[in-house]
Amino acid sequence: MLDVGGLTKAYRQGEGIFDIHFQATSGTIVGIIGANGAGKTTLLRCIAGLLKPDAGSIEIAGNQPGTEAGKCLTAFVPDQPHLFPSLTVVEHIQFKAKAFGVPSDKLEESVGQALEAVGLSAYADRTSGSLSKGQKQKVMLASAYQHQAQLFVLDEPTNGLDIPSRQWLAKWLVDQKAKGKTILVSSHSLDFIKDVADSCLMLRKGKSQGVDQVPQAQDEKIAWGDQVIQRLGGAVQVHE
Numbered sequence: 001m002l003d004v005g006g007l008t009k010a011y012r013q014g015e016g017i018f019d020i021h022f023q024a025t026s027g028t029i030v031g032i033i034g035a036n037g038a039g040k041t042t043l044l045r046c047i048a049g050l051l052k053p054d055a056g057s058i059e060i061a062g063n064q065p066g067t068e069a070g071k072c073l074t075a076f077v078p079d080q081p082h083l084f085p086s087l088t089v090v091e092h093i094q095f096k097a098k099a100f101g102v103p104s105d106k107l108e109e110s111v112g113q114a115l116e117a118v119g120l121s122a123y124a125d126r127t128s129g130s131l132s133k134g135q136k137q138k139v140m141l142a143s144a145y146q147h148q149a150q151l152f153v154l155d156e157p158t159n160g161l162d163i164p165s166r167q168w169l170a171k172w173l174v175d176q177k178a179k180g181k182t183i184l185v186s187s188h189s190l191d192f193i194k195d196v197a198d199s200c201l202m203l204r205k206g207k208s209q210g211v212d213q214v215p216q217a218q219d220e221k222i223a224w225g226d227q228v229i230q231r232l233g234g235a236v237q238v239h240e
């Protein structure tokens, strides 16, 4: 589903990401972990088609990011949910549905399903400005959900979420994976990655420290987590 090869994006000061390689197949969750400034957002924004790489390739089911097909296949949820404060939840989701070509006779059904999928039906008529961070995050997910993307790209979605919202998100991601979606999720929380991810790309100062399979057994997860902390120079949050 996703094939990233030799991806490089260098900013003027020489920071960025350098020669990143990894793949993600359908029905898997790939975690991306690294300290502040490690390059997680840069990587995800390149994959979402929002930043132009300097070198390397990105293929989303054979399509490039930023092309019509690439955009339809990809849903990007940034770390800060960007919503128009005066639009209601339902207006936001309708807006996104129209932008992605949901036909008008399917709009009501599509929006209703999206709201239900993220548990926001009761908030449909609330203005976005009155929502909590976690609820805004859900509006972003609902918008992504209803354009039937195959690749979800989530940048630090656990930031600012309380424990129930975080548990809800973990379950939602695993449900999407069971439906065959491919999910890339960055986080500072090794615990979250251990809970949800099948594999994990580790970034340090813009360079890959490898891609590991996340072990399934609890004791192996603990040992793996200790290794990851060492490989990332200790600069990763174990608990939120």
Ligand code: ATP
Residues within 6 Å of the ligand: 011, 012, 013, 015, 016, 034, 035, 036, 037, 038, 039, 040, 041, 042, 043
């Ligand atoms: P955080 O966990 O703090 O969100 P991150 O892993 O997402 O960090 P990036 O935001 O990708 O890291 O930043 C990677 C590096 O590139 C950092 O050193 C950052 O200062 C630099 N950088 C990011 N965006 C720009 C930009 N627009 N111009 C110049 N440098 C940038």
